Amino acid sequence: MTTRLPSTGAPDPAAAPSTTCRSDEVVVIHRLFRRLFAEAPSLVRGVAPDDTAHARRVAKHLHGIIALLHVHHRTEDAYFWDVMTDRAPACGLHVELMRRQHGAVSDRLDVADALVDRWAHRADARTAARIASELEEVDRLLVEHLADEERDAFPVLDAILSDAEWDDIHRHAQRHKPPMPIFVLLGLMIESVPEAEREQWLAKEMPAPVRLAYRAVGRRQYERAVERLRSHGREPRGSTGAAPAFA
Numbered sequence: 347m348t349t350r351l352p353s354t355g356a357p358d359p360a361a362a363p364s365t366t367c368r369s370d371e372v373v374v375i376h377r378l379f380r381r382l383f384a385e386a387p388s389l390v391r392g393v394a395p396d397d398t399a400h401a402r403r404v405a406k407h408l409h410g411i412i413a414l415l416h417v418h419h420r421t422e423d424a425y426f427w428d429v430m431t432d433r434a435p436a437c438g439l440h441v442e443l444m445r446r447q448h449g450a451v452s453d454r455l456d457v458a459d460a461l462v463d464r465w466a467h468r469a470d471a472r473t474a475a476r477i478a479s480e481l482e483e484v485d486r487l488l489v490e491h492l493a494d495e496e497r498d499a500f501p502v503l504d505a506i507l508s509d510a511e512w513d514d515i516h517r518h519a520q521r522h523k524p525p526m527p528i529f530v531l532l533g534l535m536i537e538s539v540p541e542a543e544r545e546q547w548l549a550k551e552m553p554a555p556v557r558l559a560y561r562a563v564g565r566r567q568y569e570r571a572v573e574r575l576r577s578h579g580r581e582p583r584g585s586t587g588a589a590p591a592f593a
């Protein structure tokens with residue numbers, strides 16, 4: 347039995363109901379997206395004009411997080427909305443809103459993705475400013491959408507989807523090749539879980555061999571990747587100690 351996590355973007359987390367639900371697992375993914383897209387504009391602004399080496403590094407990360415969000419929303423589109431329409435027809439307005447918000451986020455992501463392609467080889471200030479502005483708009487739309495989805499759709503989905511159906515959704519999501527190195531993605535996931543909940547989350551969600559592999563090699567790989575990404579093009583000075591630790 348699990349307790350519903352607070353809706354991280356909801357105006358009043360204390361008002362979230364307590365119930366058994368599998369959508370908690372998706373709320374964890376939402377936290378990751380909130381952090382990634384809140385940080386993204388500053389990563390672009392941190393690239394000095396003409397520093398094409400660092401621009402390519404940031405561009406690769408941006409392509410990765412954009413692809414990750416596309417896959418997440420396509421999975422939700424494939425598994426949530428038609429079922430919600432069939433089994434909870436009174437929620438039609440919410441379904442319509444979710445589809446519309448996904449579409450708006452997707453359009454903005456595609457604009458940003460195309461600009462990132464162009465910028466990666468030139469690192470010009472004008473394109474960087476446009477990308478940062480597009481990513482800020484993605485962040486704004488996403489924050490609004492995730493809060494609406496967690497408040498208006500997830501309680502309904504928890505009531506109408508069986509455990510077997512949630513398992514099927516997870517299997518489907520895991521079939522996609524991650525658009526970034528797996529340990530980097532895992533480190534970002536761990537970082538997005540509040541420290542007080544991290545141990546419990548890892549024990550529940552990460553198989554022991556994965557935890558061992560992350561401790562042995564993955565954490566260093568993650569630390570190096572984020573340090574280079576957040577170094578604003580400066581040569582990293584060794585480990586920042588900022589990477590999330592777990593026992």
Ligand SMILES: [Fe+2]
Nearest residue numbers: 419422448495
């Ligand atoms: Fe969504």
